[in-house]
Amino acid sequence: MTGAEYSLLLQKSTREAHEMLFNEYYSYVCAIAFNRLRSYSNEDIEECISDIFAEVFFSFSVEYTKGDMKGYIGTIAKRRCIDRFRKLSKDNGTVFSVDDENVPEISSGENIEEESEKSELRRILIECIKALGEPDSTIIIQKFYYKKTSHQIADILSMKPSGVRMRCKRAADKLKEALAKRGIKEDAI
Amino acid sequence: MKKNDLDILKNADDDIIEELVPFTNDNEETKKRVFEMSEKKYNSKMEKAGRSTGNSNDTMTFGVEKYSRPKWYKPLCTAAAIVLLLGGAGTVAFMNNNFSAGRGQSTQVEERVVSEAPTEAVTEEATEAATEVSAMLSEDEMKALFEEYSAVYDGWVQVNFYENFAPDGEAINFWVYGETYADINSDYYNRIGAKIEGDAVYYPITYTKLNKEHYGSISELKEYLGQYMTPDCEIMTYIDKIEDLSDFNDGDTIRNSPDETIPDVIEYNGELYAEKRELSFYDDSNNPPEVISNRSYEVSENSFEWERIQKRTIDAHTYIDAENYTFRKCDDGRWRISKGRFFGSEYDDTIDYTNRKGSLLNEKNGNAVDYFMTKDTTAAEDIENTTTV
Numbered sequence: 001m002t003g004a005e006y007s008l009l010l011q012k013s014t015r016e017a018h019e020m021l022f023n024e025y026y027s028y029v030c031a032i033a034f035n036r037l038r039s040y041s042n043e044d045i046e047e048c049i050s051d052i053f054a055e056v057f058f059s060f061s062v063e064y065t066k067g068d069m070k071g072y073i074g075t076i077a078k079r080r081c082i083d084r085f086r087k088l089s090k091d092n093g094t095v096f097s098v099d100d101e102n103v104p105e106i107s108s109g110e111n112i113e114e115e116s117e118k119s120e121l122r123r124i125l126i127e128c129i130k131a132l133g134e135p136d137s138t139i140i141i142q143k144f145y146y147k148k149t150s151h152q153i154a155d156i157l158s159m160k161p162s163g164v165r166m167r168c169k170r171a172a173d174k175l176k177e178a179l180a181k182r183g184i185k186e187d188a189i
Numbered sequence: 190m191k192k193n194d195l196d197i198l199k200n201a202d203d204d205i206i207e208e209l210v211p212f213t214n215d216n217e218e219t220k221k222r223v224f225e226m227s228e229k230k231y232n233s234k235m236e237k238a239g240r241s242t243g244n245s246n247d248t249m250t251f252g253v254e255k256y257s258r259p260k261w262y263k264p265l266c267t268a269a270a271i272v273l274l275l276g277g278a279g280t281v282a283f284m285n286n287n288f289s290a291g292r293g294q295s296t297q298v299e300e301r302v303v304s305e306a307p308t309e310a311v312t313e314e315a316t317e318a319a320t321e322v323s324a325m326l327s328e329d330e331m332k333a334l335f336e337e338y339s340a341v342y343d344g345w346v347q348v349n350f351y352e353n354f355a356p357d358g359e360a361i362n363f364w365v366y367g368e369t370y371a372d373i374n375s376d377y378y379n380r381i382g383a384k385i386e387g388d389a390v391y392y393p394i395t396y397t398k399l400n401k402e403h404y405g406s407i408s409e410l411k412e413y414l415g416q417y418m419t420p421d422c423e424i425m426t427y428i429d430k431i432e433d434l435s436d437f438n439d440g441d442t443i444r445n446s447p448d449e450t451i452p453d454v455i456e457y458n459g460e461l462y463a464e465k466r467e468l469s470f471y472d473d474s475n476n477p478p479e480v481i482s483n484r485s486y487e488v489s490e491n492s493f494e495w496e497r498i499q500k501r502t503i504d505a506h507t508y509i510d511a512e513n514y515t516f517r518k519c520d521d522g523r524w525r526i527s528k529g530r531f532f533g534s535e536y537d538d539t540i541d542y543t544n545r546k547g548s549l550l551n552e553k554n555g556n557a558v559d560y561f562m563t564k565d566t567t568a569a570e571d572i573e574n575t576t577t578v
Contacts, residue, residue: 015228022224027213031206034213038199050223054230074203122201126208141212145195149368151381151392155216160464161367161392162451 001025002067006060018057021069028070029053029077034146036081040088048084052077121184128178135159136171143168324490331485331516335495338526339514341417345424348399349453354465355400361462363437365444365451367392391442396455396462407431407456419517419527431456476501481509486548491518492527496548500536507536513550 001024009017026049033048055076129137135157142148142156143164150161150168157164179185198205215223326334347353367383367390384391399405403413411428418425433456437443444451454463478501486494496513515528530550542549 018228018231019224022227023220026215026220026223027210030215031209031213035199035201035206035209038196046219046223046226050226050230053224053227054234057227057231058234118197119202122198122205125195125197126205130208138212138214141195141209145198145209146213151367152216156214160451160453166450
């Protein structure tokens with residue numbers, strides 16, 4: 001959806017325009033939010049997603065966003081996720097003052113070599129998951145990444161929970177095989 | 190995967206997030222809840238900013254849910270609905286009259302050729318050729334078999350659909366093991382009425398008595414479907430393994446472990462019960478599919494495949510769905526389905542769907558072949574696994 005299209009929809013009905021934009025970009029925003037806030041509860045993530053869309057609705061201006069809205073929405077999503085992450089970290093007591101005497105001894109936590117290796121692993125993992133084909137790819141992502149229950153996945157895919165469980169087991173086995181063929185051991189993931 | 194999760198994907202780069210988007214979705218209820226939260230926050234922001242929300246009139250009209258089912262769902266349901274509608278009485282009449290007449294003529298041809306053959310060698314050759322001509326079904330005859338038999342096949346595949354149950358049909362409730370308790374899903378568990386015992390979550394499951402002709406008991410069903418399917422057809426194999434749960438009482442737990450699978454259809458006190466699902470067919474009466482191939486493959490005296498491929502356009506996307514049945518002539522002279530396969534995907538203009546040398550379903554393999562078979566094969570495997578546990 002482009003900003004110009006969204007603007008036209010807004011002129012007809014604000015709510016319908018919001019709904020159309022929400023339906024089109026929900027998965028995208030959800031993927032960003034879950035990726036950044038994975039350690040927190042589903043409720044926190046849903047709260048963040050709703051913040052993101054509220055801000056998208058509120059701050060939209062066709063003067064700045066005439067073309068594809070994906071970049072605009074993605075930028076707001078990432079910023080709101082960072083805000084939410086900071087807030088949640090603070091609430092959990094994982095934030096400390098720079099005045100603490102231990103601060104100078106704390107490393108940045110970034111290991112460039114490890115990150116580079118992880119990045120390659122992620123790419124191979126995604127390739128192998130995609131190669132499983134549908135609906136297995138979605139089942140694996142929903143089950144092991146989004147931590148959805150078999151019933152919830154069944155709801156999304158219009159399948160039976162028992163069917164989801166069966167396919168999930170087979171797909172996980174296939175994925176392990178595919179990763180092994182690429183030289184990646186199970187415990188590396 | 191160390192802990193059965195994909196934590197490695199967290200904090201991934203943008204390109205990985207993009208890859209995850211197609212596999213990211215939620216049920217309609219969650220999406221609706223999040224949307225409402227967004228609207229509330231948006232309205233609050235607008236009020237604070239002293240701007241009109243422009244939503245006052247829209248609120249009254251909101252309530253239309255936009256469902257985003259998997260893309261293959263509509264074509265599958267459409268194909269199934271059409272198959273149901275097309276099968277029927279005309280085919281039976283055709284079979285009774287033309288089919289038997291055709292066989293009579295073939296016999297005459299065979300007799301004539303044999304009697305005119307001058308030498309033994311030529312007689313044998315001629316007889317073989319004549320037999321082949323006489324035993325082969327014509328394309329029309331095979332098409333008629335496909336239309337009649339596939340309707341019966343689909344009748345079973347759709348056994349859980351709502352219309353196969355009386356509105357106030359007798360029902361029995363059981364508990365089945367769901368999964369290990371996870372705190373983040375507690376709301377969900379409450380909503381579906383699950384019970385939690387220790388670290389195990391049990392889901393309620395309701396089986397309702399089927400109200401469908403020929404589906405009264407296992408024996409009746411077996412006799413009916415046995416006219417259309419070979420004993421080794423997976424549907425018949427499934428029926429052989431339908432569990433009799435008469436020993437359980439209403440409210441009992443029938444599954445205690447994640448390794449035990451949950452049956453779709455059960456027998457209870459001599460009658461058939463199934464899980465009722467509120468599924469409905471996609472109404473394509475205003476947008477009928479285009480049949481782009483409807484023909485036989487691998488035809489021999491005793492077997493043939495029939496494959497129908499349809500193309501349809503929904504919401505600016507073009508899909509194809511194919512159904513392929515293998516027919517086999519049995520010892521009693523009757524044709525039966527020995528295998529049913531289905532395939533669906535987005536239309537690929539690099540594939541020639543209409544002038545094929547071999548069937549589309551034979552070309553596809555692995556996941557692609559059983560893309561649409563989740564309901565049926567899984568059900569069969571569920572029972573099979575249950576019995577081997």
